Amino acid sequence: MRAMVFHRPGEKLALEIVPDPEPAPNQLLIRVEACGVCRTDLHIVDGDLKRPKPALIPGHEIVGRVIRAGSGVIGFAPGTRVGVPWLGFTCGHCDYCRGQRENLCDEARFTGYNMDGGYAEFCIADSRYCFPLDEAAAAAGLAPLLCAGLIGYRALRLAGNGVRIGIYGFGAAAHLIAQVAVFEARTVYAFTRPGDAKAQTMARKLGCQWASGSDDRPPELLDAAIIFAPVGGLVPVALSAVHKGGIVVCAGIHMSTIPAFEYDLLWGERVVCSVANLTRQDATEFLALARTIPVVAQTTIFPLHGANEALDGLRNGNITGAAVLVP
Numbered sequence: 001m002r003a004m005v006f007h008r009p010g011e012k013l014a015l016e017i018v019p020d021p022e023p024a025p026n027q028l029l030i031r032v033e034a035c036g037v038c039r040t041d042l043h044i045v046d047g048d049l050k051r052p053k054p055a056l057i058p059g060h061e062i063v064g065r066v067i068r069a070g071s072g073v074i075g076f077a078p079g080t081r082v083g084v085p086w087l088g089f090t091c092g093h094c095d096y097c098r099g100q101r102e103n104l105c106d107e108a109r110f111t112g113y114n115m116d117g118g119y120a121e122f123c124i125a126d127s128r129y130c131f132p133l134d135e136a137a138a139a140a141g142l143a144p145l146l147c148a149g150l151i152g153y154r155a156l157r158l159a160g161n162g163v164r165i166g167i168y169g170f171g172a173a174a175h176l177i178a179q180v181a182v183f184e185a186r187t188v189y190a191f192t193r194p195g196d197a198k199a200q201t202m203a204r205k206l207g208c209q210w211a212s213g214s215d216d217r218p219p220e221l222l223d224a225a226i227i228f229a230p231v232g233g234l235v236p237v238a239l240s241a242v243h244k245g246g247i248v249v250c251a252g253i254h255m256s257t258i259p260a261f262e263y264d265l266l267w268g269e270r271v272v273c274s275v276a277n278l279t280r281q282d283a284t285e286f287l288a289l290a291r292t293i294p295v296v297a298q299t300t301i302f303p304l305h306g307a308n309e310a311l312d313g314l315r316n317g318n319i320t321g322a323a324v325l326v327p
């Protein structure tokens with residue numbers, strides 16, 4: 001099969017012919033219909049995330065059709081459409097797994113990081129971490145739901161039930177979760193890169209009350225802020241925009257160094273927390289909700305061999321909505 005393979009930071013992904021994967025027990029062999037390009041992939045390619053699988057096929061927002069199943073798989077008949085998310089395996093017995101926090105599992109393995117992902121024509125995935133998806137929808141539109149949507153959903157839940165929500169960094173995750181927040185009758189304030197009129201226009205179109213650069217102040221104090229941009233400097237900025245008791249949720253897997261700030265910004269029972277990975281419960285809840293609302297992803301589609309171009313676009317802030325590879 002054709003695949004885009006990562007060898008080392010600083011090098012482009014290479015288009016290679018590699019052996020078709022074989023499903024082991026509990027695994028599905030899947031023909032990839034679409035695979036989203038996530039900022040996490042960029043962090044892997046840029047070397048921010050350490051020790052990826054050697055000769056890695058990235059990609060963890062996979063939409064595909066089951067070709068066949070390994071032994072022990074229940075459900076998932078051939079032809080079924082499935083989604084494969086970032087969480088690819090958990091141990092099931094550590095304190096986190098037993099405490100409904102499998103997202104923090106000590107032995108977790110992640111799709112497109114510790115194991116091969118979806119920048120390819122085919123992939124394998126453990127069926128216990130796959131989800132049935134809408135059979136009729138366009139595959140490219142579903143792909144971003146599987147990480148940008150899911151992590152966004154977990155971040156929104158951790159942000160609490162406050163009405164006034166600020167979102168810093170208006171890319172793939174933000175444009176999906178803003179739709180959920182608006183559906184929940186919250187007031188959403190979108191903060192983009194300063195001067196990014198395109199992202200601000202999209203935010204307003206999606207129902208955000210207000211959209212401006214991250215160097216601007218919201219017109220009123222926020223109940224909570226979610227930071228999707230990998231920019232540590234936004235933590236004190238967001239803290240200064242939430243009122244007493246407010247929460248700042250850092251939703252990325254990697255962030256530049258957070259600068260020192262006055263204790264006054266945290267005082268008043270303000271909270272800063274991070275979101276790490278997802279649980280299968282998050283996926284079940286979010287995918288059902290996304291279908292009900294419905295959450296619509298804006299996508300920029302690239303062919304499989306266009307993965308490097310898609311990653312560059314993400315790095316430079318030139319992608320509006322979500323980038324998706326369609327092999």
Ligand SMILES: [Zn+2]
Binds near residue numbers: 090091092093098102
């Ligand atoms: Zn575990």
Ligand SMILES: [Zn+2]
Binds near residue numbers: 040086148
């Ligand atoms: Zn991701």
